[in-house]
Amino acid sequence: MELPFIPSEDHPADAVHDVGWPSEARAAVGFAAVLLGVSLAVEAGNSSLNAVHALLWCGLSFLLFAILLPPRVEAVPGRLTVRGPITRRTVRTDRLTSVRWCDGVAQRVILCDTTGTRAEVDPRVFFANPPLWHRLEADARVSAARGTLVHGGAELDLLALRLDRETARTVFRISGLD
Template identity: 50%
Template sequence: MGRRFTRSTTREQTALAEPSGPLAHDIHWADERRTAIGVTSLLYTALLVMDAGFGTLDMSRGALWTGLAVLVFVILLPLRVSTGPGVLSARGLLMGHTVRTDSLVSIRWADGVAQRMVLRDTEGSVVEIDPTVLVRNPAMWHRFDEDARTSIRRDTLLCGATALRQMAARIDREAARTVFKISGLQ
């Protein structure tokens, strides 16, 4: 008789398909979240105090300042980036995106005010992150670099080897700068 596939078999297959191993998280994310909360709270308090001082604070203006504070918080809150074997995830306040780093198709820099790195995998998933997250988190960089090299070996990385080399050079410069600073040679 043929084998019947059940929901548990599908879960087992999914668990086997996903690489397992330790996750590396952005060690500075909590500090940046606290900063976003602090800046937002300070702005909100300043707006309410100023409005109350001028005698113009009412329900509609209070709602306006609350909305503005929430908007500023959403803008300032950084993505929570983590890497695992073969995976990089970026989670925001409402949504998250994951890309397979062991089967990347492209790594490119996005133009704009803030420097962004856009990663695309063979499944069509896209993640956009701040490259300084990888620069300041050695464990994340090591995991990402290892998987990106796997993409190069598998010939799936069609665009971005130059961006990867630029990132590696930037991280090497930061590491050397840190070593010089710690040793007092700077």
């Protein structure tokens, strides 16, 4: 039986989440568990398994999990929160000062607000979650209207264009028109 969603201060009813995060988190757990299981089985098969080796393999498996676990992204009107394994960054998206898009091997959208808080988000999160992107874009437009968004209007337009292009490709691919 599924428990009903109860809004709280940390998770308001109008929050938009990265819908792909739970499956990516399960995959991170799975890969780490497979590494641990295979490594312990090989050690046991070679009769070289001891407490030190088991502890080292557990540590390596945990490190793999920490590397593979993606940050969890959540947006509510006026705020975007990025939770990593250790850190939690909340940016006021209605008071942004800059939006930068680092395009390259490790693509990142870097958001900075008037308090100096900075958060980095992989743009693929926005491509996979249009409601998350629309929440950010609407709040960024509020920042621009208030005059706090000094840098990043062009980056926002490029991201919106790319998101629209990816959405159109997906629609064409699903409908068989590509």
